[in-house]
């Protein structure tokens with residue numbers, strides 16, 4: 168699979184089999200996250216690996232969809248804003264750094280046959296409580312991680328002609 172095929176294959180998986188995820192695959196996915204670039208290489212993030220077994224009810228407090236807790240693993244991408252690079256005008260690049268690392272993770276998961284789905288519409292307070300996230304660390308996105316039990320829909324994307332400008336707006 169070349170990179171374009173991989174990007175095409177990744178999709179938001181919203182149904183999972185309960186089958187275990189091999190530790191080797193989990194480590195591969197986490198390693199891809201680790202290799203992500205970040206502004207001035209500060210890596211201002213922590214990724215929490217959560218095993219869902221027996222914790223379904225409390226994890227559903229974080230995000231209510233039943234499919235969220237179907238796979239054996241949920242991963243929470245957290246930002247450490249105080250540790251992120253800031254441009255001279257004060258803009259922090261934390262969220263971008265986290266997003267790149269999370270994207271590495273989701274693409275690597277696709278590469279080893281695992282499904283993921285970015286989840287941002289979760290309950291932040293519940294995430295702090297349930298996952299024991301200390302103050303100063305900000306949960307930004309979550310994803311289930313497991314074997315898909317659904318099929319991807321055809322991708323709907325704007326055409327390149329709308330998304331790209333060759334200098335002349």
Ligand SMILES: Cc1cc2nc3c(=O)[nH]c(=O)nc-3n(C[C@H](O)[C@H](O)[C@H](O)COP(=O)(O)O)c2cc1C
Nearest residue numbers: 177178179180181284285286287288289308320322
């Ligand atoms: C930052 C971000 C947040 C998202 N949050 C959610 C979410 O809370 N729940 C959900 O079901 N999907 C969520 N998605 C998935 C998007 O709906 C999905 O990526 C988009 O519709 C394109 O579909 P695809 O991922 O299958 O290509 C999110 C995606 C991104 C990138």
